[in-house]
Structure formats: C-alpha cells, structure tokens
Amino acid sequence: MAGVTELTRGAIAHIHKTGQATGEPLLQVVDMKLISPANPASTTNAPRYRFGLSDGVHFMQAITASQLTTLITEGRLKSLSLIRLKEFICNNINNKCILIVLNLDVITQLPTKVGNPVNAYSALGQQNQPVNTMAQPQTSYAPPNAGMPSNGNHAPAPGGYGSRGFGQPNNFEQPRQNGFSSVGFGGNGNQWNAPKSYSNGPISKMGSTPTGFFRPIQNINPYQNGWTIRGRCTYKSDLRKFQNARGEGQVISFELTDESGSIRITGFTQRAPEIYEKVHLNRLYKVSRGQLKQANERFNRSTSNFEMTLDTNSQLEEIGDDGSFMQINYNFTKIASLDSIDVKGNCDVVGIVTGIGPVSEIIIRSTGEPCPRRSITLTDDSKSSVELTLWRKQAETFLTEADLARHPVLLLRNAQRGDFGGVNLNVSRMTTIEKDPVDIPEANKLRAWFDGGGLANVNVQSVTSGMGGGGKITGERKTLERAKAEDVDPTFSGGSGGNGATATFVTRGVISFISTKGDMYYPGDPESKKKVVQYAPGIWTNESSGRQLSDTEIVWRYIISMKIMDSTSSEWASGFDEVGQVLFGRSADELRQLKEKDSAMFQSILDDATFRPLLMKMQVKERMWQNALKVRYTVSRAELVDFASEGHQLLKEIAAYGGM
Structure with missing residues (x-):
C-alpha cells in the first residue's frame, strides 16, 4: 500500500x-x-x-x-x-x-x-519499565470524630459510603463508561461538549506523577500512588452540619472537572471550613493525597468511578488560570422557552432579578424540622419571567430584599425545571448559582439590555403563573391513543414508573365532563399554595409550615377532576388553578361565591366549559393510591384552540403525509 x-x-x-x-x-x-x-x-x-x-x-x-x-x-x-x-x-x-x-x-x-x-x-515481552506502579488499595477512610453524615446528600449506603468497599474495585479493563454525563458542561440534557484535544502527545503513564504532570481525573484510582490532579471547580455545596453517633460535624463537597471527566471531593469536620473558604466556582485547583473510594451513584453524579475525601494530609491548592485550561460551556435556555425542557430536566438559565419574596418556612415531614425557602423572580430579554425557589442557607443569605434595588444578574447551571404553577425553576444538588458573573457574554448582554431600559413599556409574561402567561403551548401533537402507546405504556409498564418517572405530551381535544362530586377548589396559602385548614372562625393554618392566615389572606385555588377526550380515546384527568381559570374565565373564589348565590348560573358555566376545542399539555405519573400504583393524568396547561393557527398546523401534518 x-x-x-x-x-x-x-x-x-x-x-x-x-x-x-x-x-x-x-x-x-x-x-x-x-x-x-x-x-x-x-x-x-x-x-x-x-x-x-x-x-x-x-x-x-x-x-x-x-x-x-x-x-x-x-x-x-x-x-x-x-x-x-x-x-x-x-x-x-x-x-x-x-x-x-x-x-x-x-x-x-x-x-x-x-x-x-x-x-x-x-x-x-514485558515492558522495560512498568507503566503502572501497582499499590495496595487504600483502606476505608472515616474522618475522626465525624464519620459520615446521617442525613442529607451524604447519607451512607450499607457497608460504607459507597455501595462497594475498596476491596471490590471495578476491573480496570472495564472502566465505567460515564462519558459526558448529565452533570457535565451544557444545559439541556447536560451533555459535555466533546473535547477538541486533551494535550499534545500521550496523556499519561500510570505510575507516580512526575513533577509538573497532572493525571487525568478519569484515570485515578485507589491502586495508584503519587498522583496529582488539576481541575476547574464546577460545583460547590453549602457548608452543612450533621450529627451522628460519633458526634456533630461539618461537611462540604465540590467537583473538579478537566477534559477527561469530573470527580466529587468531600471534606469533613477538620477541613470543611477551610475548604469552604478556599474553593470558589470556576477557579482552578490542584489536589493530591486524597483518599479514594468507590463512588456512591445514589449521591454522586460525577463521571469518575471514584470519589475523594480530603483529610489532614491531603493537599488542595489554587493555581493560576491563564485561560488555556478548558472553560465551562453553557447551553442557555431563554425563559420563554423553558416549557420545552422536560419536567425535572436540567437547564442553564441567566436572568435579571426582578422580584425577591420574603423568607418563609416549610416543615420537612420526615424530620419535623423547618426548612427556609424564598421565591425569586427572574426575567430575561425574551420578555418572560419565571419563579426560582431557593432553599435552606441560600434562601436566607444569597439574596435579600435590599438586592432588588440593583437587580443583579443570576446565572444558573443545571437548574431543575419544575411544573408547579406552570413552569418554575428549582435548585437541586447539582445546581450552581452565580450572582453578577463576569466574562459570561450572555450575562453581560442581558445586563446591558436591562440597563438600557429593556423592560420599559414591556408586558412581561410569567411562565410560572401558567395559563395565558406561559406563551403558546408547543410540542408534537399526539392523540390520546398514540400517546398511550408511545409515551405512557413504555414509561409505566410493569409498575416501573413508581420511581418518579413522568411522561409528557401535547394533545388537542375537549373536556366532556367536569365532576362536581366534592369541592372544585380549596383554600390555599398564597405563598406556598398549599392547602390550609380552618383552625377557628376567621383563622386558617398551613399545616406544612405552621403559618396562620385570616379570611382575607387565604387564596381559593382550583382542583378539578374532569374527563378529557379526542377522536381516539378518553381519560380522567386532574387540573389545577391555572387550568381552571382558562376553563371558567374567573377565579376559584368567584366561582365558589357564584355557586352559593346562583346554582343555575354555576351549572351553566360548567356546561360552557365542556366540548370546547383545547390544546392541552399533559403530564402522566404513577402514584400510590389505596395501596396500588395507578397512572394519573394531569392537564398542566390548557389554552383555547386558535383555529387559524390550527389550520396551518393541520396543513403541515397533511403535507408530512404526502397528501399535498
């Protein structure tokens, strides 16, 4: 050749x-x-x-x-x-x-x-110089007077922090292929951007680390000595307290990422405060002498097979950043487009803070402890806003009402898309938040847009308040029969949906029946939207938070049971406040009072709400009901059909089938 x-x-x-x-x-x-x-x-x-x-x-x-x-x-x-x-x-x-x-x-x-x-x-024959110096696996590490926390994100699995001990490492010939995982760079789907290059020449020999040489994160394991890794901090948790049989302690975790992957690093009582002060998002660090153990996949979403604990002998040092080391890549989603993200999916978002709610508390049922929360309103140049919920220490300290005067820019990576009240954003374990980030073009552009009067004389649409405020319902249209075959049955067959799985689809149909058995509305807390119960005349109590409200403070909200149908099938479904306002054209409190004053008019309004063509965003979940798992349908959004728009949609569908 x-x-x-x-x-x-x-x-x-x-x-x-x-x-x-x-x-x-x-x-x-x-x-x-x-x-x-x-x-x-x-x-x-x-x-x-x-x-x-x-x-x-x-x-x-x-x-x-x-x-x-x-x-x-x-x-x-x-x-x-x-x-x-x-x-x-x-x-x-x-x-x-x-x-x-x-x-x-x-x-x-x-x-x-x-x-x-x-x-x-x-x-x-064998290599002249062994490429890898094999060492005995490290012994299991437990920090003195601390141990592993007994709750939160760091709860130990049976047999230690990982599901397997160090005596049972993965075979190195079959490394775990995480690839570019859900916690990598990027937003929607959170895929890593495939690296263009790792370095010029060979990546590594697997012996002791030469001076100035950094081992790729994805390749360190408990059988090696003398390694040093270098990575950019892409996640940092709060400094948390815990208590177990060994006493009280503190814990912090962060992630370092290089072009080969990412690894979770944890520090306990002696080192946790020091690490909290030293480690900052987006900065470069080198680490050596950390204790490696098998990763617990339940709490660890990094790409490494292992996770690291820093003890008093471990070295953690910030190093200079000349810009040549890989940077974090974001895949930003405009607020107006958040509806396209799957529920519980992750996304990157940048927005101007245009609203800061007060700190409230909910009671965690499993522990009975109060948990602070705060709602933040973010707005961007898509002329839409969304509600972001902060929890625990972030709710109390990250932003205050005083910050609203300067309208800071917030950057969220791996924010979790929720569906409460339409579309909202939540902070999960893997979410990172930056206030007024620098060197992020999208953030700088948004800052300039806002400072230049971008919100002046603009009608901002809230995607959280849902119906009528969340923009048009978009997505592939499916009949109920097709959705069952393609989305519902594959997701929940064999009871597999009990793990919190959700199927979503968009359908065009009508409501054929609205049940009036039981109340169609409930009294709610305006902050949390949770149901409140009447404690005494004129006094209502939120049992989740213990908050008390008067008659004038509660808000009545819809909770509707209805039958939806199209030309192929029908299903019972639930709908909540935003859907009810679209169906009935009035608030739940107005309909409640009307029922008491004029039952005939009340029934007429219900009749008018049926058999009107609707576009409906459906969510399907499997929930335990009377000791059995049942599939429950919910209409999360609804809007009246725009016949001109639907006509164009039908023409496209006909053309797709080759009919025109």
Whole structure:
C-alpha cells in the first residue's frame, strides 16, 4: 500500500516499550469486539468495545473512551479501519499495556488486514519499565470524630459510603463508561461538549506523577500512588452540619472537572471550613493525597468511578488560570422557552432579578424540622419571567430584599425545571448559582439590555403563573391513543414508573365532563399554595409550615377532576388553578361565591366549559393510591384552540403525509 494508507511501522513496539508515541501514528483496527453492552438501567453506562491496534508488524489491545463510542455505533470506526492515533492512556494491567484511546481520526476503511501482525506482549515481552506502579488499595477512610453524615446528600449506603468497599474495585479493563454525563458542561440534557484535544502527545503513564504532570481525573484510582490532579471547580455545596453517633460535624463537597471527566471531593469536620473558604466556582485547583473510594451513584453524579475525601494530609491548592485550561460551556435556555425542557430536566438559565419574596418556612415531614425557602423572580430579554425557589442557607443569605434595588444578574447551571404553577425553576444538588458573573457574554448582554431600559413599556409574561402567561403551548401533537402507546405504556409498564418517572405530551381535544362530586377548589396559602385548614372562625393554618392566615389572606385555588377526550380515546384527568381559570374565565373564589348565590348560573358555566376545542399539555405519573400504583393524568396547561393557527398546523401534518 502507498500514501496515506501506509501504517507507521514500529509505532506499537515503541508504545509497548515506553508507554508513549512519537507523533500521531497511522494504525489499523483489527478484531473489534463488544465486551460490555449498554446497561438500560443506567443513565451513564455506554457500550464498551475492545479491539487491536496494528502497525502491520505488532498489535496491542485497546479500548475506546466513551466519547468515541458513537464512532463505532454509527459504523464509522470498525475492524480494518485506518486511523490516526492522536491521544491515549497506557493502562497497565498485570504488566500488559491496555490502550485507552481518547482521541483518533478515522482515515479510511481498508479492504484487508495489512501484514501479519503479532501480539506485542508475546513477541516483545514485558515492558522495560512498568507503566503502572501497582499499590495496595487504600483502606476505608472515616474522618475522626465525624464519620459520615446521617442525613442529607451524604447519607451512607450499607457497608460504607459507597455501595462497594475498596476491596471490590471495578476491573480496570472495564472502566465505567460515564462519558459526558448529565452533570457535565451544557444545559439541556447536560451533555459535555466533546473535547477538541486533551494535550499534545500521550496523556499519561500510570505510575507516580512526575513533577509538573497532572493525571487525568478519569484515570485515578485507589491502586495508584503519587498522583496529582488539576481541575476547574464546577460545583460547590453549602457548608452543612450533621450529627451522628460519633458526634456533630461539618461537611462540604465540590467537583473538579478537566477534559477527561469530573470527580466529587468531600471534606469533613477538620477541613470543611477551610475548604469552604478556599474553593470558589470556576477557579482552578490542584489536589493530591486524597483518599479514594468507590463512588456512591445514589449521591454522586460525577463521571469518575471514584470519589475523594480530603483529610489532614491531603493537599488542595489554587493555581493560576491563564485561560488555556478548558472553560465551562453553557447551553442557555431563554425563559420563554423553558416549557420545552422536560419536567425535572436540567437547564442553564441567566436572568435579571426582578422580584425577591420574603423568607418563609416549610416543615420537612420526615424530620419535623423547618426548612427556609424564598421565591425569586427572574426575567430575561425574551420578555418572560419565571419563579426560582431557593432553599435552606441560600434562601436566607444569597439574596435579600435590599438586592432588588440593583437587580443583579443570576446565572444558573443545571437548574431543575419544575411544573408547579406552570413552569418554575428549582435548585437541586447539582445546581450552581452565580450572582453578577463576569466574562459570561450572555450575562453581560442581558445586563446591558436591562440597563438600557429593556423592560420599559414591556408586558412581561410569567411562565410560572401558567395559563395565558406561559406563551403558546408547543410540542408534537399526539392523540390520546398514540400517546398511550408511545409515551405512557413504555414509561409505566410493569409498575416501573413508581420511581418518579413522568411522561409528557401535547394533545388537542375537549373536556366532556367536569365532576362536581366534592369541592372544585380549596383554600390555599398564597405563598406556598398549599392547602390550609380552618383552625377557628376567621383563622386558617398551613399545616406544612405552621403559618396562620385570616379570611382575607387565604387564596381559593382550583382542583378539578374532569374527563378529557379526542377522536381516539378518553381519560380522567386532574387540573389545577391555572387550568381552571382558562376553563371558567374567573377565579376559584368567584366561582365558589357564584355557586352559593346562583346554582343555575354555576351549572351553566360548567356546561360552557365542556366540548370546547383545547390544546392541552399533559403530564402522566404513577402514584400510590389505596395501596396500588395507578397512572394519573394531569392537564398542566390548557389554552383555547386558535383555529387559524390550527389550520396551518393541520396543513403541515397533511403535507408530512404526502397528501399535498
């Protein structure tokens, strides 16, 4: 063969001997095999493939990193492919070098195998210098006088903090393929942006870390000594207190991320306050001598198989940032488009603070303890606003009413999209919030828009208040029958929806019946919207928070049971306050008073609400009801059909079927 198809002879022998490559050798893929299929029960486990890399004389075993798996599944990388090896890690297993390929270019597909390559290990023997210095696994670490917290995000699983102890590490030939996970960079779906490059030349040898060398985060494990990692802080928790059998303590966790992945790092009582003061979002840090243990996937959403604890011997140091190290990539969603994000999905949002509510408290049922909360209103240049809920310490200290005068910019990464009252945002364990961020173009643009009078004479639509304020309902239209087959049945078959799964879809139909059995409305707390009960004449109590309200302070809200139908099927569904206002054109309190004064008019209003064409955003969940799991439908949004708009929609659907 000639030209570009000539293999770089001698490259495999050089890699076998030194663990490094000279330049970017041209090699051929031989004997590709699937060694571990994707696990459908896991959101992070991708299929894994093993193959040989040949230079025509020798070959070595290799495994692709997860970011390259799509090259295989799409058929671009396969047996006999000619590739340019750009970046790799030489992972030593029993003195055999297994290549973890991080970056390659597929050049072409060759018709046959080049040469008659032999196994480099068999032909050349063991490496002259072991690539990996194997060490005994670290012993399980428990901080003195602290232990693991007994509640919150750090609750231990049976047998230790992880689901497996250090005596049961993952086989290094089958590393967990998290790929670019849900907590990586980006918003919608939170996928990592595939890195363009890790470094020039080989990524690592897996022995002790040379001076000035940083080990990729994804490659450290409890069997190594002398490593140092470098990463950008992409998450930082609050400093929390806990109490267990060993006494009281404090805990903080943060994540460091480099181009290979991310790792969760935790500090306990002795080091927690120091870490809290030292670590800041978006800054660079190097860490060494941390204690590694198996990651507890229940609480850890980083990409690493392991998580780290910093003790008194561990080193944590901020390092200079010249801008060359990878930056956080955001995928911002405009507030007006939040309805397109799945419920409980994550998104990146930047907004101007245009409202700050007072701090209120709810009672956590499991512990009976009060939990502070505060509602924040965010607005952006899509001329829409959304309610953000802060909890615990953030609710009390992050923003105060005094901040409203200067209208700070808030940047949220991995905010959780909720569906309470239409669309809202919540802060989850993995959400990070920055106030008045610098060097973020979207934040600077929004600041300039607001300071330039962007909100002057503008009618801002609230997506949280829902119907009529959340913009048009968008999404693929489905009949009830089709939605059941494609969305509902696959999600909840076999009772699998009991884990909090949600199916959502948009349908066009009518309400055929509205039940008047029981009340169609309830008295609620205007802040939390929770139901209140009458404690005494003129006195109402919110049993969740203990807050008392007068007759004039409570707000009546709809809770409707109705039957929806279209040309294919029908279902019983629930609807709440925003849906009720669309259906009846008046508040729940107005309808309640009308029923008491004029029952005939009340019934007439209910009749008028039926058999009117509606667009409905549906949510389906499986809930326990009378000791049985049942699928419950909810109309989360509704709007009257715009016949002109629907006519255009029908024309598009007909054209899609080739009818026009």
